Amino acid sequence: MADERFFRSCGPLRLNEIVSHVAGELSNAQAGEMMVHGVASLQTAKSGELSLFSDASYKNAFAETRASVVVTSRELSGLAEIHAALLIVGMPRVAYAQICNLFYPPDSLHTGTHCTAQVDTTAILGEECQIDAGVVIGPEARIGARCHLSSNVVIGTGVVLGDDCDIGPNSAITHALIGSRVRIASNVSLGSSGFGFTPGPQGPVRMPHFGRVIIQDDVEIGANCAIDRGAEGDTVLGAGSVLDNLIQIAHNVRLGRCCVIAGQAGIAGSTILGDYVMIGGQAAINDHLTIGTGARVAGKSGVMRDVAAGETVAGYPAVPVRQWHRQTISLMRAAARRTNGHV
Amino acid sequence: MADERFFRSCGPLRLNEIVSHVAGELSNAQAGEMMVHGVASLQTAKSGELSLFSDASYKNAFAETRASVVVTSRELSGLAEIHAALLIVGMPRVAYAQICNLFYPPDSLHTGTHCTAQVDTTAILGEECQIDAGVVIGPEARIGARCHLSSNVVIGTGVVLGDDCDIGPNSAITHALIGSRVRIASNVSLGSSGFGFTPGPQGPVRMPHFGRVIIQDDVEIGANCAIDRGAEGDTVLGAGSVLDNLIQIAHNVRLGRCCVIAGQAGIAGSTILGDYVMIGGQAAINDHLTIGTGARVAGKSGVMRDVAAGETVAGYPAVPVRQWHRQTISLMRAAARRTNGHV
């Protein structure tokens, strides 16, 4: 159960209500009248709680769980005989996320602008926004309906936010056009000038960067990310893309739809990603590359050439992942031979 | 000597006072009446100053120092004959730290709440706190005694801080229970939602994360770190653990006591560290791993499997450090053979 200081539960909820919310099917129709008190993992759930079984490797936890309801798929449901009611759905993890949101819906907004917030007289605020203490909104900015700007957020001149955006504390956003339902965590820098310098007679000379950042609908950006605006033209994060923490997106990078980028990864200037690209943690992608739709880059890889659609690469320099495994094995064997005195 | 604009010295101090503070022993009892004017390295110390000799490789600097007092161990003290008084202690570096704190004690608090700080009426502040300009403290938060919250710190609803905590400017803390004597530097994000997404019919679906961050006593967190709350259950930093800057700690990671993590390292979700684990800079640890007590991970390593207690690993994928050295040598030799026309 979640700590009530941080998350207010809407439970208990009647199981039938949950079933209809996720369009699932109960293994035992009589269970529908049961009151469900909360959600928890298979290992920690108590009687009266609902849990998730979505990965066959947790079969034993499934068999032994004390949960009263388990969300799972038709295929997995047969892996053990258990006492719990089974809630059978097509995509168990998605259904579980929906059920968690039923129990712990996002905090409802405290509509209004805090007296210490500074909203420029030429800025436009949509309906029912929550603007917290210390927020600064610059001239000509346009904020959509039902946005939440947390404490000390800074919104620069001319920035546009769509509806239902949530911006975490101490983030700074400039030179950006942002869609709807975008979530940005805390201490994010969005719209800074990129790293563009050219050698001059007395050291590096800054190239002026007068592009923008375009964030499409349903994007999520983790804490302490830095996303630079375009030099000329735009840096673009495609709809539904999600970024973990401490990620660097350089000027003129373009992400397609629904890309997934793990923590501390970095993408250098002007590189273009297709849709559904997945980038592992601490990976780096060189500048001016093209990473095709559905490509995957393993964590800690260094990508120095284009990656074809659907390809999976790993290593530094990154190569197809099978080749990387072979390289790793070769290296281990060569080192083993050294120990045996063969080299 | 430190710049008086930033650090106010309590010196000069009588040497006997210093000796009794660190429970040491003077090589020359008559020196105890000497006034010590400050602390400096062996190379830069002037007459009247105190220095540290804790590493035999600095033997020459020890022999030539102009310092009037040198803190060292019995073993090292014999490496040169010098004119300075020797202050013999069991742990020279720890004693030196204590002496530095005598000369430059942490700034005493300016007790009170700045008129621009926003403290919710339901929040509770301990005695003698210093709450700086622009700080925001949310509902039901509880701040212990003698805490210092620097400018523009944001403390979310329900957050608990113990006594004697020091939070740097522009840090944001939510969904967290924090012990005593915890130091958090600037621009830290603590308690954000972790990176939990599952593929859905229209792109990634966010898994709700309704866990917490637990920071035990005496933890230190460097600038611009991002520490996510648990998905279900908690992210935990064990007592006495210290983190450098720009570190990523993902949801449900657990650190034991006194772990040491260097800059830009990242630990992926649900990985568990024992006590006294040391992680080098820019290292990455995969998710759902166990790193045993006293294990060490070299800088820039990528750890893809469990690490046993006391083991030292390096490389990517990380292997025992001796094996990594052999791999490195094999690779260098193979490259050299190529040059010589053997391949």
Add this chain to the structure above:
Amino acid sequence: MADERFFRSCGPLRLNEIVSHVAGELSNAQAGEMMVHGVASLQTAKSGELSLFSDASYKNAFAETRASVVVTSRELSGLAEIHAALLIVGMPRVAYAQICNLFYPPDSLHTGTHCTAQVDTTAILGEECQIDAGVVIGPEARIGARCHLSSNVVIGTGVVLGDDCDIGPNSAITHALIGSRVRIASNVSLGSSGFGFTPGPQGPVRMPHFGRVIIQDDVEIGANCAIDRGAEGDTVLGAGSVLDNLIQIAHNVRLGRCCVIAGQAGIAGSTILGDYVMIGGQAAINDHLTIGTGARVAGKSGVMRDVAAGETVAGYPAVPVRQWHRQTISLMRAAARRTNGHV
């Protein structure tokens, strides 16, 4: 053309005015009376606009551009016959940067101190500064003329800024002496205590760090960087050096003049760089090393030994770049032999 919401154009400008500003030479003197409406890339420029041709690999774009004016060098100008007027200069990229600045000069300051800014009565502000909402300036700080401190910037006790500095929103600066024309982006932490701990009887003991950060003239620091002060003595960024985003500079690191450091790189404690050193993205440099003037470190490298002046290194552990290429090829061949059944 830039988005007028974010960048106000001073155009159109007469070509002769541009020519005299960059001390260039027109291929066609009669063109000097032309009005130039803006700047754009060779591919996107329309009639009436000015573009840059500085890299022979863009020869085709040069041949086909619709731009009315192209800035280039004497050597490159002959690579195609085009209708546009050519503006011949010695350093085309530098000239283009100057021209961009003519069209889009940095925003002029809105002189004054916002009513919500907190400037200590003992701090000194130079003439014509712009101090935005929520800024906090501590006791005895000295800010030069024409500085811009963006919203929620925190300047600690005793900090000194030269003239014409620009500090981005939500950055925190303590224990620092900063030169003139320094630009610091958003969410930067500058002057935090470094990562100095020594094993003590009950876990790590913090070594007090009472040094400073010295930032010389014309330095630029990207978003979300963390730059620690010296332990004893100073951390120094030499004049004209430029840092990308999310970079870690540890205590007592010293950079010479005009160093260039790409995103997410990290430099460990007490390492010294000469002048004009270039460090690639995500590279790590160990502590206590010396990197000579003009040395280059490839992206993602891990440098574990000194690097000579002018040397280029790559890999982990970093080796001369040619050796790294040979290593990479050896590894690929060994992996290929495995596939062919030779190992």
